[in-house]
Every structure is written in C-alpha cells, then in structure tokens.
Amino acid sequence: MGSIGVMSYGIHAQQCANILKSGVHRGSCRSLHITGRYAAKEYYDVVVVGGGAAGITMSSRMKRKVGAGNVAVIEPSEKHYYQPMWTLVGGGAKQLASSERSTSSLIPSGVKWIKSEVKGFDPDKNSIRIDDDKEISYKYLIIALGIKLQFEKVKGLPEGFQYPKIGSNYSVKYVEKTWKALQDFKKGNAIFTFPNTPVKCAGAPQKIMYLSEAYLRKTGKRSDANIIFNTSLGVIFGVKKYADALLDIIRERNIQVNYRHNLIEVRADKQEAVFENLDKPGETKVYQYEMLHVTPPMGPPDVLVNSPVADAGGWVDVSKDTLQHKKYPNVFGIGDCTNLPTSKTAAAIAAQSAVLDKTISLVMKNENPTSKYDGYTSCPLVTGYSKVILAEFDYSQQPLETFPIDQGKERRSMYHMKADMMPFLYWNLLLKGYWGGPAPYRKLMHLGFK
Known part of the structure; x- marks a missing residue:
C-alpha cells in the first residue's frame, strides 16, 4: 500500500489523529506519511516497546490475538542476545556468537518492526514519540524496555575496561574479557561484586565466581587465589533454602564473602577496587585484584524516569497480579522495566507473559482481569x-x-x-x-x- 502525502490531500495532521482515535477508517490512516511541517503518525492496535525477551514474546502472542498488520515492535537494536548464556561465555563454556540472533529474524512475520528509540510517552493521548519527533498511536501499549546498565555510576568505569584483568558478564562488550582475565590469572585476589541497586538475574554475580573457582582448581592455580565475593546485600541469596545450600558450597571451597560491601571505584591502571561499607557510611576499603568481575549498578531506562507511566523510582507502575498499569487500563508492563517485586529473569518473563496474555484478552472484551501472577x-x-x-x-x-x-x-x-x-x-x-x-x-x- 503506497504512502499518501497528507498535505496534498488537504487533510490536517490533527484531523488524521482524530480519525485514528475514533477507530473509523483506521486502515486508510495507518500507513499515512505526513509531509511538510507535520510529523508522521502511525496507528496500531498493539504497540510493544522493546525487542528483548519480553517484547518479542508479547509481539508473538499479540499477533495471534489481533492479527498481522496490527502489531508493532519498537526496538533500535539490530541484534538480540540470549543473555542467560553469558554466564557460561564468561566462564569459557560457551561461545558468545551462540547467544546472538538478528532482531529481524525474531520479529514475527506480519508484525511491524519500527527500528527506533522511544523518546517519550503520552498515555493520555494513547501515543508515544520516537526518533524525528514521529508519533505512534495505539489502542493498547505493552512496555518491555528492560533494565539499563549503569557502569558510569562506578568511578573509573566504563573506561577501566580497556585494561586487562577486568570483565563483566552483563555486557556484550565485556563478557569475553571475563574469560580472558580468568585464563590470564596468576596469583592474588579474584573479586566478584554485587551492586547496591536492583539487578537482572541476581544469581549471576556469584555464578561466575563458582565457575572461576572451578577453573582455577582445574588448572592448578587455586592455591594461589583468594576468591572474594563483595556484595551490597546482607545475605548470599534471598530464599533461605538456596542460601543455606550456597553457604555450604562457599565454606567447602574456601570462598570469602564480605556482606554490605558496595563497589564505588575501579582504579584499573593499578588493579585496585574501592568498596564502601554500607553499614558504616564513609568507611571504604581498597582491594588489590588479579581478576575483577563487575556487576554494574542498574536502573530503569532513561525514557521511563519521570514519565507518566512510571512510579517514583522510574519503573513501570503495574499491578503485581495482572501486569496492567495502575492508572492507564490500556497500558501494560512486563519484565525487567516493571516494579513487580520479584527477581528480574527470563523465567519470570515467561510466567508473566502467560498472565499478561490472559489479562489483555479480558481487557479487550471490557472484562476485569482475573488471572494472577504469583511472582514465579x-x-x-x-x-x-x-x-x-x-x-x-x-x-x-x-x-x-x-x-x-x-x-x-x-x-x-x-x-x-x-x-x-x-x-x-x-x-x-x-x-x-x-x-x-x-x-x-x-x-x-x-x-x-x-
């Protein structure tokens, strides 16, 4: 279907917006490209913001619900990664390339891929703003923007990654550096960190520690290594059953755990890491390292902070039972960008997607959602x-x-x-x-x- 120059037909951009909002003649306005001084505007029944695990999953489900041509995914990246594999990549057990697919190969056929960043939300007008001030209108909006890595909140990062001995399994840029640092280990401290913020996959900061310990044992270097886990938390894991099991492993393998220790600075040129004691404000300690694995501070994507769809912390404000937005009934959130009080993992996204699918089905019928997410x-x-x-x-x-x-x-x-x-x-x-x-x-x- 060819694009139509709206101004040449004498239709004002606002008139088209009104047509779209009314739902009448939607098809004729959906592919309009507005020329002149008015920004282009498109309409979809369902717009999914984010093309990560949650976004692609929900676009597949929504296409089956509302049909091809009626769903759009907004995602700027051309590459999609299966991030849970990066634990094994950093430990040398998998190749980074095996975690990667092209975004284009994963977008369901019949779903429109809008390769752009989201610049703002206007849920009162059922629209979002993307690059070039273009507006996308929707009947239903699913926000699946993930979580933002904030290496810059640690002094000396991310520039410190140009030096050896330091890596991070949380970044496609630095995950292979973890494996290199492990292979190059000679003698000294191998330090693993956990930041004082929400994180995705809260177990990953210590998974690489156990793999590293096993590798050093296998290569005969364990006796020359001090394995140290400096965590901002007060416990090794939030669920007592698994915490008890992990503490047994930590004792057996002679791993040192320092609770309430938060990484605040990396002096990569000197191989020094500086930690603050969260229980004694102002008290810091410098550790020399032979290997350092950094789990970066994390937070909500910038576009969500201070937006009308977010809570005071910048997370999408949804019902913990239904994933429906607390203020806007046609807006939904899923995954790491939400304020759901559970761990941010791919497994959580899977369980949430099933609940959200049922929630949206009922909302589309003007019925109250009944399915409840248990926080799995x-x-x-x-x-x-x-x-x-x-x-x-x-x-x-x-x-x-x-x-x-x-x-x-x-x-x-x-x-x-x-x-x-x-x-x-x-x-x-x-x-x-x-x-x-x-x-x-x-x-x-x-x-x-x-």
Whole structure:
C-alpha cells in the first residue's frame, strides 16, 4: 500500500489523529506519511516497546490475538542476545556468537518492526514519540524496555575496561574479557561484586565466581587465589533454602564473602577496587585484584524516569497480579522495566507473559482481569562446569519447585537443562509465544500433590 502525502490531500495532521482515535477508517490512516511541517503518525492496535525477551514474546502472542498488520515492535537494536548464556561465555563454556540472533529474524512475520528509540510517552493521548519527533498511536501499549546498565555510576568505569584483568558478564562488550582475565590469572585476589541497586538475574554475580573457582582448581592455580565475593546485600541469596545450600558450597571451597560491601571505584591502571561499607557510611576499603568481575549498578531506562507511566523510582507502575498499569487500563508492563517485586529473569518473563496474555484478552472484551501472577521466577545457580542448583520461587520468597526432587542440591541434570535445554526453549518456544513457564506441569510432576 503506497504512502499518501497528507498535505496534498488537504487533510490536517490533527484531523488524521482524530480519525485514528475514533477507530473509523483506521486502515486508510495507518500507513499515512505526513509531509511538510507535520510529523508522521502511525496507528496500531498493539504497540510493544522493546525487542528483548519480553517484547518479542508479547509481539508473538499479540499477533495471534489481533492479527498481522496490527502489531508493532519498537526496538533500535539490530541484534538480540540470549543473555542467560553469558554466564557460561564468561566462564569459557560457551561461545558468545551462540547467544546472538538478528532482531529481524525474531520479529514475527506480519508484525511491524519500527527500528527506533522511544523518546517519550503520552498515555493520555494513547501515543508515544520516537526518533524525528514521529508519533505512534495505539489502542493498547505493552512496555518491555528492560533494565539499563549503569557502569558510569562506578568511578573509573566504563573506561577501566580497556585494561586487562577486568570483565563483566552483563555486557556484550565485556563478557569475553571475563574469560580472558580468568585464563590470564596468576596469583592474588579474584573479586566478584554485587551492586547496591536492583539487578537482572541476581544469581549471576556469584555464578561466575563458582565457575572461576572451578577453573582455577582445574588448572592448578587455586592455591594461589583468594576468591572474594563483595556484595551490597546482607545475605548470599534471598530464599533461605538456596542460601543455606550456597553457604555450604562457599565454606567447602574456601570462598570469602564480605556482606554490605558496595563497589564505588575501579582504579584499573593499578588493579585496585574501592568498596564502601554500607553499614558504616564513609568507611571504604581498597582491594588489590588479579581478576575483577563487575556487576554494574542498574536502573530503569532513561525514557521511563519521570514519565507518566512510571512510579517514583522510574519503573513501570503495574499491578503485581495482572501486569496492567495502575492508572492507564490500556497500558501494560512486563519484565525487567516493571516494579513487580520479584527477581528480574527470563523465567519470570515467561510466567508473566502467560498472565499478561490472559489479562489483555479480558481487557479487550471490557472484562476485569482475573488471572494472577504469583511472582514465579527461576535462577539456575551454576556452581561448577557440570553442576546447577535450580532455584525456583515466588513473591513470598518461598520455593516453588517444578521437579519432584530436592532442587536445593547440585545436579548435573540441571546443568544440562541450563546449558542446552533452556536456550532451545528460549529461541523456539518462548520468543514465539508458546512458553508461559512450568506452572501447568508442576502439579503433574508432583503427581497432583503440589
């Protein structure tokens, strides 16, 4: 369908906007390209902001709900990464290339990919602003913008990454540097950090620590290494069952844990890391390192901060049960960018997508959402090159386990699930909108007893 110069037909841009809002003759206005001094405006039944795990998943589900041509995904990046694999990339067990696909190959056919950044939200007018001040209008909006890495909040970063001995599994730029630092380790402190902010995959900062310890043991360097975990938290893990199991491993492997220690500066030229003691304001300690793995501070994407769809902290303000926005009933949030009080993981996104799908179905029928998200999330805690503790839990920080075995124990089977089965499930089921988490299978696995 060709584009029409609106001004040549004498239609004012605002008139078109009114037509779009009314829902009449939507098809004729959807592909309008407005020339002259008016910005172009497009309309879709569903607009998904963000092309990460949550965004692609929901675009697949929404296409089946409202049909091809009626859904758009706004995402500037040409590459999409399966980020849970980066733990294994940093530990030398997987190649970075195997975590990458092109965004174009993942956008469902019939869904419009708008390759742009979102510049602002105007939920009162059912529109968002993108590059070149272009406006996109919607009937329903799903915000899936993820979380922002904030290396710059640590003095000396990100410029410190130009030096050796330092890496981060959280960034495509620095994950391979983690593996290089591990291979080049000779003697001294191997330090792993956890920041004083929300993070995605809260287990990942220590997963690489266990892999590094195992690698150093395998290569005969363990006796020359001090493994140190400096965490801003007051506990090793938020769920007691798994925390107890991890503490046993930490004792067995002679790992030093310093709680309430937050990284504030990296002096990469001197191989020094500076930590503040959160329980004693103003007190700092300098550590020399031979290897440093940085988990960066994280926060909401800039476009959400102070926006009408966000809470005071900058996170999308949604109901923890339905994922519907608390103020705007045709706006929804999913994944890391929301204020849902659960861990930010791909497993959480899977469970949320199933609930959100049902929520939107009912809202589209002018009915009240009834399906409730229980806060399910999962963290495969990699504790070695063939060992995983599969942590699964809910809002109440209580185990919500799928398998009829004790998941608080290290298991080789769970490692293979993490390394081999989960990537397959991600690419072939989750992103295509066919995987909503293990809830339907949990009762089956426990023979109806759970």
